[in-house]
Amino acid sequence: MTISLTVNGVAYQIDDSRADDKLVDFLHEDLNLTGTKFCCGIGVCRACTVQVSKPPNPATTPMISCSTALGILDGSVVSTIESVAQDGVLDEVQQAFLDNFSFQCGYCTPGFVMASRMFLDDLRAQPVPADQLEDAMMAAIGSHICRCTGYVRYFEALRPLAEAANTGQEGQR
């Protein structure tokens, strides 16, 4: 028996004896994808957040890779920070975080990027009333821990992207 897993577009077959191994360890040790960060290891800080979907359902879910066993990911599609920039061009979230000096040490940044991207996707698919947007942002990234920059600049960066995604006016920003 094997676990079928796709990471950043590449399919892997993993022996199910490793079903209890954590996703973050697989990313680091097997694939040398170290952009996903290990911090607390118990799923609290969310620095290790990756994007997971399970086809045919296209919906994506933020997943805590330090606490997610490979065994429950059979058939899943995983995207990590290494997959975000396309053809050498930064994603809008990455660019916004850069432009706003949102991070300092940067260790929490990949987790914030992944969660923010999924949040924007969710808004595009299912907008929320404008007066609930701040709460929605808080629900999306408010549990992530940043020790350096105090969160304000992450929210400042994400807010205009969220407003545009929520109103369908992204091209007009």
Add this chain to the structure above:
Amino acid sequence: MNIPKPDKGTAVTRRAFLKSTGAGVALTVIAPSFLLSGQARGAGLNTGAPTDVPGVATQRIDGLAKVTGQKVYARDFSAADMAGWPDNQWHAMYLRALTTDQAFEGVDLSSLPPQAQPARVVLGNELSQALRAPKVAFARDLHVDERIAEEIAKTKRRATGDDDGSFNLPPDVVFDLIVVPGNIPNFLGQAVALLLFDSLAAYRSAKSAIEFNDKAFQIYGSGLQDGPPLGEAFSPTTTYVKFGDEFSYATADPSTYMDQVPGYQSKIQQTLDSDPNLIRQPFATDMQAMDPMFMEPEAGLVWVDGASGTINVVLGTQSPDGDISNIMSMYDSDDAPFHLQAVNLTSCYPGGGFGGRDSSPFSLMLALAGAYSGGNPVRLSYDRFEQFRVGLKRHGAVLSGEVAVDSDMSLQAIQMNLTFDGGGRRNLSPYVASLGALCAGGSYAVPMANIFGEAKHTQNISGGSQRGFGGPQAFFAIETALDDIAAAQNWDPMDLRRANIVAEGGATVVGGPVEQSLRLAEMLDLAKDHPLWANRAALKTEYTVEGQTQYGTGIAMSLQAYGTSGDGMVASVLLNRDGTITVQSDAVDMGNGSATTLGVAVGPILGTNAAQVDMGAYTLFGMTGLSTDDSTGQGWDNPHWTAKSVGSSSACLTALHQVHTVRQTADALFQGAILTAATNIWGVSPLTAGDVAWQDGALVLNAGGVTPLSLAQLAGEIYAAGLPYGALGHAYFQNTWAEASFPTPAGLLPLQLDGLSFYLPGGTDPVFAERQNTTGPDDASKRYARYVWAPCVNVVGLTVDVSSGNVQIENVLSVLNAGHIHVPQLVSGQSQGGVAMAISYTLLEDMPPGMDGPANGTWNLNQYHIARAGDVPLVDGYTPGQRGQQLVTLADLPGSPPIGRGIAEAVMCSIPPAISNALRDATGVRFASLPITPEKILGGLGQ
């Protein structure tokens, strides 16, 4: 934005030879090429002509690598990533002491399953003396170091029977890295065994079995205490007694100062007791230790190549200089397992620091593991439980004393005892206690002071140089005490502070002069007029819900010093053949933005920002031709002497110290070489800086008539004519800068540097330029302790839920004197980060000492709560009705030079007392014990 593809392997950036007790040891510092590829394009600085403004940063220079998840942290690397390393990586794990009451007798790993058995087990009795107890050197403050030297002399006298002093440990001795079986551990978490695994699977299996179950694998019994008893103070302690202009630490004869202290302490008491009208406010505060909780748990790689005598280390540290020196001391001894000939350090960006990676024992534990892996690379990688268990902490502390004030609000005396929990291993605790003692004087001019600071050896996790360095504890004590006086006397707390602020021309409690404009009155006025303070009564009414929510406003201020009592810095500035600029600095960027700031600091001087900034280049000092050896006694008259080489990196050293060094070095390159090249090309009379200007990246002659020159053209002439293409500068600051004149191709050039060398085309090492007419800081000023300050006034508005005890910070106003601001976004980010960390420290981070706390190995973020976004006011600015934080920085004074102030922890330091003061305003109760948990609040409210 296009992302450069990372290269594989590594690139050597610097090499130097360091003297050790034996022959010279070659030291090479290597930057991961991933970093170089990110920097080479000048990330954030040269992203396009419209934003390429010299002196202006559009994003962090390290930002691109970090936001795309490239390998930049030590934890990202394995042996397979390292060019030339063997691939068969081993894994290290340390077992940790569980008690300081019983002797460690050994380990019993028989219950580990076969697949979890280590390939090698190392106990303390197997280590050579140098490996078991390396002579770890700490050096931070020159005036404290002098007292340590005196303690060493005392220790020697005591050894010969000439002295009966009671000091416990020679300063260069620390406890065993691994406890020798039969000895009682010196502190909780001290290593008792090193387990080495030759496969990741075995390591993981063992970890799974041992973690949270240590007791099953360790054997304890009765035995010998090794080292001093718990409760002794680490030497030296600090005593600051000031009696008007008559006596102080800074002005008294150092050799008789302590002998005179008791007499002046009596005089202070007599003076206070003789005035029955004095208002005397006693105070007592305490605070628990705090974990820096930097996001990347410490990790690193080591490979000891015994055949070549080389240690290869991958590390992210704030103190590469001290760490490597200490590693060298482990292996550079007669009983070392091999003859050390070279150290190769791959220096990584730390994933946060806050002082927790400054002189951390981690580097020693990593290096130790490398000696026992049979020549295989070893990875030591703490998880968060281990990091909590052994990582350096902000000291828990107990502070008590008394403040005396005249009825006219005039402060008369501050008396304070500060006792810091230094924990088990002596780290920088005595220095922290010393700065805490200085901070006890707050922002005030006070005629009399009687302050004693000490750090005690306890069984707890070691305290280190965490953010604020004793300031957070001391400011909390003095600022809450002042607030209590104001409340008791029905004085406006702002007015009480205003009546006593220290200003230029005044003196600190140490007795050192304040020779810098502080602008405290202006800052208090700004805070007083701000609606968060001015409208506090109306806000209280607005927020208060009877029986449910109470609102309070608190003010506190801090006068956080930046730098130490003497700082040496080194930097090089290079003009590459293509006209781009490279800056190299000994500083480490922990995330505070040093690299970005130094990259733009050269912009106005050289017409463009640096395309590449190499940090952690501490081998640069070895190429300056300078030494701290003053065996001839010439001091500043010896052109090869300086008072200090380089030190550990702290965020507060960037804005003034490092920027100054880079700018002066860039100026040496500009005036010494670039102007000469322009003179040659244009065929004009020798130029001065006033004859030219930079326009759109080109050098123009103000008088016109010639074609502007690009940096690439100037570089072409420099390389063709054999002019210097780079400069290497060293600066020393101790209240004033050391200054000298240096020979250059353009003539003698006066600079605020004490060392200058030039890189010449075709040469390998920089060429020493012998300084002339040197003036250096006088020796006496080091006893001022500190010279430069980043004052901050904080106002906090908060609500308290009286039924739950929960506190919500509604608004924060921070008025900050940051001096000239190099990169506004970085200053703002440091402030916001400081606000978040301070809220967390004050209200959330609850870490008991002993085996009830993280020393038991079970602590993580599920127990230790860090402020999250919801705990922090997130609106950038002040808007009534919203939760926001506003940073007000002072504009440069007209005509003042663009000199910044190190503000790393400046905002953070006075947030905790402002919160406590706001709580007192809200509830009428003083909460003086940190953290102020909901349980304590309910207790204070009698519920």
